[in-house]
Amino acid sequence: xxxxxxxxxxxxxxxxxxxxxxxxxxxxxxxxxxxxxxxxxxxx
Amino acid sequence: xxxxxxxxxxxxxxxxxxxxxxxxxxxxxxxxxxxxxxxxxxxxxxxxxxxxxxxxxxxxxxxxxxxxxxxxxxxxxxxxxxxxxxxxxxxxxxxxxxxxxxxxxxxxxxxxxxxxxxxxxxxxxxxxxxxxxxxxxxxxxxxxxxxxxxxxxxxxxxxxxxxxxxxxxxxxxxxxxxxxxxxxxxxxxxxxxxxxxxxxxxxxxxxxxxxxxxxxxxxxxxxxxxxxxxxxxxxxxxxxxxxxxxxxxxxxxxxxxxxxxxxxxxxxxxxxxxxxxxxxxxxxxxxxxxxxxxxxxxxxxxxxxxxxxxxxxxxxxxxxxxxxxxxxxxxxxxxxxxxxxxxxxxxxxxxxxxxxxxxxxxxxxxxxxxxxxxxxxxxxxxxxxxxxxxxxxxxxxxxxxxxxxxxxxxxxxxxxxxxxxxxxxxxxxxxxxxxxxxxxxxxxxxxxxxxxxxxxxxxxxxxxxxxxxxxxxxxxxxxxxxxxxxxxxxxxxxxxxxxxxxxxxxxxxxxxxxxxxxxxxxxxxxxxxx
Numbered sequence: 001x002x003x004x005x006x007x008x009x010x011x012x013x014x015x016x017x018x019x020x021x022x023x024x025x026x027x028x029x030x031x032x033x034x035x036x037x038x039x040x041x042x043x044x
Numbered sequence: 045x046x047x048x049x050x051x052x053x054x055x056x057x058x059x060x061x062x063x064x065x066x067x068x069x070x071x072x073x074x075x076x077x078x079x080x081x082x083x084x085x086x087x088x089x090x091x092x093x094x095x096x097x098x099x100x101x102x103x104x105x106x107x108x109x110x111x112x113x114x115x116x117x118x119x120x121x122x123x124x125x126x127x128x129x130x131x132x133x134x135x136x137x138x139x140x141x142x143x144x145x146x147x148x149x150x151x152x153x154x155x156x157x158x159x160x161x162x163x164x165x166x167x168x169x170x171x172x173x174x175x176x177x178x179x180x181x182x183x184x185x186x187x188x189x190x191x192x193x194x195x196x197x198x199x200x201x202x203x204x205x206x207x208x209x210x211x212x213x214x215x216x217x218x219x220x221x222x223x224x225x226x227x228x229x230x231x232x233x234x235x236x237x238x239x240x241x242x243x244x245x246x247x248x249x250x251x252x253x254x255x256x257x258x259x260x261x262x263x264x265x266x267x268x269x270x271x272x273x274x275x276x277x278x279x280x281x282x283x284x285x286x287x288x289x290x291x292x293x294x295x296x297x298x299x300x301x302x303x304x305x306x307x308x309x310x311x312x313x314x315x316x317x318x319x320x321x322x323x324x325x326x327x328x329x330x331x332x333x334x335x336x337x338x339x340x341x342x343x344x345x346x347x348x349x350x351x352x353x354x355x356x357x358x359x360x361x362x363x364x365x366x367x368x369x370x371x372x373x374x375x376x377x378x379x380x381x382x383x384x385x386x387x388x389x390x391x392x393x394x395x396x397x398x399x400x401x402x403x404x405x406x407x408x409x410x411x412x413x414x415x416x417x418x419x420x421x422x423x424x425x426x427x428x429x430x431x432x433x434x435x436x437x438x439x440x441x442x443x444x445x446x447x448x449x450x451x452x453x454x455x456x457x458x459x460x461x462x463x464x465x466x467x468x469x470x471x472x473x474x475x476x477x478x479x480x481x482x483x484x485x486x487x488x489x490x491x492x493x494x495x496x497x498x499x500x501x502x503x504x505x506x507x508x509x510x511x512x513x514x515x516x517x518x519x520x521x522x523x524x525x526x527x528x529x530x531x532x533x534x535x536x537x538x539x540x541x542x543x544x545x546x547x548x549x550x551x552x553x554x555x556x557x558x559x560x561x562x563x564x565x566x567x568x569x570x571x572x573x574x
Contacts, residue, residue, distance in 0.1 A: 001149070001150075005232065005233075008232055009152040009153060009228050009232050009233075010153070012152075012227075012228045012231060012232060013152070013153055013156070013224050013225070013228050016223075016224045016227060016228070016258060017224060019258060019259075020220055020224075020258050020261075020262050021262075023258075023259060023262040023263065024262035024263075024265060024266055027262060027263045027265075027266030027267070027296070028266055028270060028281075031263075031266075031292065031295060031296055031299075032281075032292065
């Protein structure tokens with residue numbers, strides 16, 4: 001595997017890892033907020 | 045489907061030897077083999093727990109298991125089968141086949157590939173410890189929550205729940221790393237000329253699956269971490285006594301749990317897209333529509349999770365949305381099924397074992413899908429919910445839709461991997477025993493559920509005895525039939541008739557241009573895809 005392809009692979013992997021981390025850290029506030037919104041609208 | 049000109053391919057075939065070959069492996073074929081062996085071991089562990097469950101349910105009353113141990117077995121059976129058997133087996137197929145199919149020399153991140161696999165045995169140990177710990181003094185109560193881990197029960201279970209939460213974290217890390225690797229491989233490592241819309245459908249299914257995994261696994265990880273904090277650090281995300289709400293966990297869990305069904309099924313549907321054209325001797329019907337259907341399934345599948353929770357008391361608007369969304373999924377799923385049937389139409393079909401599995405899958409998975417539409421309808425679901433009907437439904441979806449697809453893939457590619465043909469006669473015996481006993485096991489459970497037998501209950505009313513006896517007898521045959529599968533695989537690995545490069549007459553694709561078995565380092569020179 002040539003060096004430029006190796007670097008491209010690692011760069012793409014870091015971008016995807018960033019997406020995973022973003023979802024992980026936003027999961028708690030996002031879901032609590034959505035849940036409050038739904039329950040406030042008369043759901044359960 | 046693509047064709048390629050084969051350049052030199054037989055050099056660099058020196059594999060490392062001894063334990064280093066496996067422990068330190070960065071070779072996609074070896075890691076694929078490790079995944080498949082691991083999955084097979086877990087299949088037998090999960091199967092043993094299933095047979096214990098069916099042994100207990102053979103007759104009414106308590107024979108073998110106390111209620112908490114029974115529920116612990118139910119929990120472990122699901123987690124082992126989903127995270128230990130099906131997902132690693134699909135990852136094994138991906139590791140073996142994706143680089144061969146797209147003309148890549150290996151996975152994009154080979155060391156991370158090694159890490160993804162070797163996290164799995166550690167996770168499996170944690171998972172088994174969660175089962176074993178309650179048997180020791182001070183080990184606390186058994187995990188009686190089922191795989192859904194709903195609070196408040198999961199907040200009250202002893203330390204075994206902590207082992208389970210950490211096992212889920214490890215399994216999640218392994219899945220996410222493997223998914224990142226697969227996406228990067230497909231995006232960056234394709235051979236010249238291998239455009240996205242020329243990739244085999246199996247590669248497409250894994251691309252969609254990998255994206256699903258990185259989108260939903262972090263949410264499960266967040267959910268179980270919140271559970272851990274509620275248990276040990278005084279938070280009240282799900283603890284009603286502190287102002288939290290246990291229903292929030294259900295949303296978090298099923299936001300992961302429903303796409304997980306597609307994560308399990310899609311790779312097997314990709315296997316069918318390879319098998320059906322091969323044994324019909326026709327090109328795949330509707331390639332573009334299949335790709336579109338998969339993307340639609342993944343997209344819609346991510347926004348209909350709450351059909352697992354109709355009985356929590358959602359608003360009418362929310363219930364209507366989730367019901368209609370769920371039913372809409374049957375359109376792209378149906379499209380997939382029709383594509384495979386149209387591929388068979390007027391083909392010169394032969395019925396080797398992989399094709400037998402493919403036809404059986406189409407029939408039984410469609411049946412499981414139909415009961416899924418029944419369950420999607422709210423008024424009906426309120427009756428069926430938490431009954432054996434649901435158990436029958438998801439086993440008809442997941443065994444044909446995921447497990448049988450993996451079996452089909454193993455039989456289809458085993459000659460390519462080992463260089464030997466498997467014993468077709470034994471394989472056909474395995475197919476018929478396996479499929480018939482599967483139906484004997486799970487078909488009666490529809491009637492049990494409709495008659496009112498609840499799921500996850502160790503004992504039952506005497507009126508349910510007959511169907512339970514039939515179901516248990518079927519389950520014993522079904523479970524034991526997998527010993528034959530093990531024997532066939534071992535026999536094929538050890539020897540047999542030499543397999544040609546193109547094992548199946550009608551097979552198309554880059555992987556069939558390599559010898560069987562492929563050299564240790566394959567596609568060291570990228571093929572030119574036309």
